[in-house]
Amino acid sequence: MTTTYTKISDSVKVKFTASMVDYKKDFACGMPVTAGIEDTCHYKGKVYGFCAKECKDEFLKKPESYLKAK
Numbered sequence: 001m002t003t004t005y006t007k008i009s010d011s012v013k014v015k016f017t018a019s020m021v022d023y024k025k026d027f028a029c030g031m032p033v034t035a036g037i038e039d040t041c042h043y044k045g046k047v048y049g050f051c052a053k054e055c056k057d058e059f060l061k062k063p064e065s066y067l068k069a070k
């Protein structure tokens, strides 16, 4: 007896959606995250979405100044 599987994908990439983050804005570059989220981070109990890993890294260097500049 043979079982056939339908292989979906080798690497299932996690897709972030705007509903998963607390702010609808990429604080590092100012882009609305509804355009697509590549990475997220948690900071002081909130979830932030970013369009790119570079944006997250920038934000995490000095999160307070980004939040203040809002």
Ligand SMILES: [Zn+2]
Pocket (backbone or CB within 6 Å): 026, 028, 029, 030, 031, 050, 051, 052, 055
């Ligand atoms: Zn960005």
